[in-house]
Amino acid sequence: MIEKHACVAVSPTCQTVGQLIDELQKADIDLRLVSIVGQGYQGKEHPVGFYSAKNRILYHGHQDVFWNDLWERLTGAAFFWIPEFGPLAAAGPIVDLLVRGLEEVEIAGGFDLLGKALFNLGASRDCITDYQETISAKQFLLIVSGKRNATERACTVLHDWTQQVTFHRA
Numbered sequence: 001m002i003e004k005h006a007c008v009a010v011s012p013t014c015q016t017v018g019q020l021i022d023e024l025q026k027a028d029i030d031l032r033l034v035s036i037v038g039q040g041y042q043g044k045e046h047p048v049g050f051y052s053a054k055n056r057i058l059y060h061g062h063q064d065v066f067w068n069d070l071w072e073r074l075t076g077a078a079f080f081w082i083p084e085f086g087p088l089a090a091a092g093p094i095v096d097l098l099v100r101g102l103e104e105v106e107i108a109g110g111f112d113l114l115g116k117a118l119f120n121l122g123a124s125r126d127c128i129t130d131y132q133e134t135i136s137a138k139q140f141l142l143i144v145s146g147k148r149n150a151t152e153r154a155c156t157v158l159h160d161w162t163q164q165v166t167f168h169r170a
Contacts, residue, residue, distance in 0.1 A: 006121040006145040007155040010134050010164035014038075014066040017140050020161055021073065024144070027157045033093065033150060036070055037114070038140040040079055040089020059089075067091070082113050088135070094143060097121070121145050122168035 011017045017036055025031060040063065057077050059067040067089055071077040076095030080088045080102075090098060097117035111119055114135070115128045121143065123131065131141055144154035151167065159165045 004121070004145055005148045005151040006123070006143055006168040007151045007158060008121075008123065008127075008131065008166050008168065009142045009158040009162050010131075011140040011142055011162065014063055014140065016162070017142055018066070018069070020142050020158060021070075023157055023161060024154060027153065029144065029150065029154050029157065030146075031073060032075055033144050033146040033154070034074055035076075035090065035092030035094035035143040035145065036074065036140055037088065037090045037094060037135060037143070039087045039135060039138055040067060080113060085112060085114070085132070085136070088114055092143070093145060094121070123166075124168075127166060127168070 009020060011020060017038075021031070021034065021036075024034060040059070040061075057071060058064075059071070059079070070091040074091040076090070076092055078088075078090045078095045078098055080090075080098065082088055088098075094117055097120050098113055101113045101116045111128065112132075114132060118128045118131055119125075134141060142158070144151050144158075148169075155165050155167050
């Protein structure tokens with residue numbers, strides 16, 4: 001079994017997320033290891049839609065340039081509406097964990113869909129609660145998950161840009 005680890009950085013804006021991804025790419029971190037999670041929906045004044053065009057899923061709404069760029073650069077794209085949590089948009093390998101959570105009848109440990117995905121990446125119960133509050137506050141999680149050396153290098157790169165970086169061992 002391959003050990004998986006995760007480095008999680010909190011980003012206050014979509015512009016900062018873009019900068020962090022660029023820095024990871026400059027440091028030769030494989031972008032197939034990178035996931036982004038955020039609300040993907042802002043207020044009632046903007047229509048939101050998802051549609052297929054040119055063999056890919058596109059987002060229409062507030063932050064459409066941001067999410068469409070992520071969904072082109074990273075593997076996986078998803079948008080969920082979670083009861084009692086609200087909207088959740090994601091890009092990257094965390095999408096597979098979210099979908100697996102949907103397919104399970106009971107979500108272990110009392111976690112919601114996002115909580116279970118974060119738990120499977122190695123996040124503690126306290127961190128999961130903090131991360132959910134982060135997303136509810138319209139911020140973003142940038143997650144690098146994979147083997148220890150890659151995630152530790154990613155943490156070093158991300159820590160140079162933001163102080164809110166945590167390493168988790170699954």
